[in-house]
Amino acid sequence: MIVTNSSALMTEAPAIDLGEARWAIEYLSLMIDQLGPESSVRLVLMQAQRELKSLTESAPSVILGPIRIAA
Numbered sequence: 001m002i003v004t005n006s007s008a009l010m011t012e013a014p015a016i017d018l019g020e021a022r023w024a025i026e027y028l029s030l031m032i033d034q035l036g037p038e039s040s041v042r043l044v045l046m047q048a049q050r051e052l053k054s055l056t057e058s059a060p061s062v063i064l065g066p067i068r069i070a071a
Contacts, residue, residue: 016055028046032046
């Protein structure tokens with residue numbers, strides 16, 4: 001099948017609310033503190049926390065790849 005309308009393939013980019021991202025960072029910190037230093041779950045949560053922090057440190061209303069930050 002050949003698609004002639006390429007806009008049909010792309011959905012609208014999701015917006016990330018900075019308040020929600022900051023809330024998630026805070027709660028990830030609380031969960032990370034409950035886990036031991038050798039926990040693999042801790043490593044996953046820390047990576048998620050770093051990703052969210054990088055989004056909140058960027059300027060509001062900037063498109064970062066497929067993610068748009070809402071002010």
